[in-house]
Amino acid sequence: MSEKEIKNLEELFQRRIDNDEKIEPKDWMPEKYRQTHIRQISQHAHSEIVGMLPEANWITRAPSLRRKVALLAKIQDEGGHGLYLYSAAETLGISRDEMYEQLHTGKAKYSSIFNYPSLTWADIGAIGWLVDGAAIMNQVALMGTSYGPYSRAMIRICKEESFHQRQGYEILLTMSKGTQEQKDMVQDALNRWWWPSLMMFGPRDAESPNTEQSVKWKLKRKTNDELRQQFVDQTVPQAEILGAKIPDANLKWNEDRKHYDFGEIDWEEFWQVVNGHGKCNKLRLEARRSAWEKGTWVRDAAMAHAEKQTQRNLEKAV
Amino acid sequence: MSNSKINYILGIADNALILGQRLSELCGHGPSLETDIATTNIALDLLGQTRSYYQYAAELQGGEATEDTLAFLRKEREYKNVLLVEQPNTDFGYVMARQYMFDVFHLLLLEQLQNSNDEVLAAIAKKSIKEVSYHKRFSGDWIKRLGDGTEESHNRMQEAFDNLWTFTNELFLMTADDTAMVEAGVGVDVAALKAAWTQEITALLTEATLTVPDLKYFLKGGKEGIHSEHMGFILTEMQYMQRTYPNMTW
Numbered sequence: 001m002s003e004k005e006i007k008n009l010e011e012l013f014q015r016r017i018d019n020d021e022k023i024e025p026k027d028w029m030p031e032k033y034r035q036t037h038i039r040q041i042s043q044h045a046h047s048e049i050v051g052m053l054p055e056a057n058w059i060t061r062a063p064s065l066r067r068k069v070a071l072l073a074k075i076q077d078e079g080g081h082g083l084y085l086y087s088a089a090e091t092l093g094i095s096r097d098e099m100y101e102q103l104h105t106g107k108a109k110y111s112s113i114f115n116y117p118s119l120t121w122a123d124i125g126a127i128g129w130l131v132d133g134a135a136i137m138n139q140v141a142l143m144g145t146s147y148g149p150y151s152r153a154m155i156r157i158c159k160e161e162s163f164h165q166r167q168g169y170e171i172l173l174t175m176s177k178g179t180q181e182q183k184d185m186v187q188d189a190l191n192r193w194w195w196p197s198l199m200m201f202g203p204r205d206a207e208s209p210n211t212e213q214s215v216k217w218k219l220k221r222k223t224n225d226e227l228r229q230q231f232v233d234q235t236v237p238q239a240e241i242l243g244a245k246i247p248d249a250n251l252k253w254n255e256d257r258k259h260y261d262f263g264e265i266d267w268e269e270f271w272q273v274v275n276g277h278g279k280c281n282k283l284r285l286e287a288r289r290s291a292w293e294k295g296t297w298v299r300d301a302a303m304a305h306a307e308k309q310t311q312r313n314l315e316k317a318v
Numbered sequence: 319m320s321n322s323k324i325n326y327i328l329g330i331a332d333n334a335l336i337l338g339q340r341l342s343e344l345c346g347h348g349p350s351l352e353t354d355i356a357t358t359n360i361a362l363d364l365l366g367q368t369r370s371y372y373q374y375a376a377e378l379q380g381g382e383a384t385e386d387t388l389a390f391l392r393k394e395r396e397y398k399n400v401l402l403v404e405q406p407n408t409d410f411g412y413v414m415a416r417q418y419m420f421d422v423f424h425l426l427l428l429e430q431l432q433n434s435n436d437e438v439l440a441a442i443a444k445k446s447i448k449e450v451s452y453h454k455r456f457s458g459d460w461i462k463r464l465g466d467g468t469e470e471s472h473n474r475m476q477e478a479f480d481n482l483w484t485f486t487n488e489l490f491l492m493t494a495d496d497t498a499m500v501e502a503g504v505g506v507d508v509a510a511l512k513a514a515w516t517q518e519i520t521a522l523l524t525e526a527t528l529t530v531p532d533l534k535y536f537l538k539g540g541k542e543g544i545h546s547e548h549m550g551f552i553l554t555e556m557q558y559m560q561r562t563y564p565n566m567t568w
Contacts, residue, residue: 304471
């Protein structure tokens, strides 16, 4: 194809996106679009499955049967989200094994929030309320993204995520009506999860690369800072209902802006954890690698068995 | 209300709880995402069944009893689950062997229990049959794949059956409460299930190119509350919140 022909195709492609048409797997797409989507969707899938780990840490210790069942079901949903997202990424020409390989070697990232430890039962509430809450802000925006399979996965995922968020909040609400020990546990969880949740929206807009291209492809519909502000505005009143104090001395309603002002994120900590030096980075990756390695003989056996079955059926047919 | 009936219900429920607890340890750590989701699903079904049984037992017991006091506040000696379900998740082969042997028993039990003259038990059994049929299909399919897969998977699978076989006979031992409940038309004669169980297991193991272990000695004790060393750790973890923060609502 000549350069001119490619340029024409790119223009047509962009026009389709501008007209809110969805791009489907068999459609022509610029290579950069394909690569960017593979990267983003697979990272999103990895976040779902690594995100199972801090919560799974509490299944065996859940304080009631009802909570145990609800937590298991929630984590199972996340596994399901991982599945749709891996499938969506596969439509762009990468295999699931390749994506796992990238995760296990540290080439692909996942959401840095999961490198924080879940230390008490209140953390399970806080993860649902804050972490899922922050994730939803991003994901709702992505329901309208241009790549069809990703957009459809987001629609399905958002429905379940908002249920998870309510469930997490309800855990904390129940505790906030309980004993002093329970209230202290809620406050402690909020103290530890608040800032990492704000970090989930990524670097400040001024330091965020690639934004312009992502906006054009509708991979980014609001900037990091806009989403972060929206999250703070939404969450502050919810904390008040819990009777818990957000750990930010600079948090204050700004009547002129009609938004909350809030303090500066500790960006040093943000980059430390992103770069692999958080409390649980090693633990999480090791858990994923170990599950994969210990499962090798199982996956190999399943393949061998399937081949034997095919062979037997062929022989029967002859 | 007779203690026999409560004990009888707890016996069935404790098996589901402890196996559900064991399976839930695996959530997020399965050999593939699909098997992870499926084993979590089995755990969810079992814990759902546990809740139905405990709610009923708590109602019969009266007083302060709830599904959670039964799950979290009994002493080790008061749990009546069989030794098989408390065995550890040594590897995926052990997990599937434990599951399949229990599933075949469980389904046979429920098929009888749905005819119980106790309407609540009959209803729980009827509802659970669908779930447990799926469990058995899942675990049975994996036994076939792993038994007749690679040499390594075959050996691992055989080892799992060889080591777990000693716990199987306990499934068919009748306690005094079992006998009383069979006489009352409530319970199931588990001793009578053994022939069908053995036949079904033998057929599947043979199809999976595995050998049915030939064992003279069997272990028992779980049904009487005398467990393996694993049980204390299972309970320590499971009861952690209720023991550390007593009398709170979560």
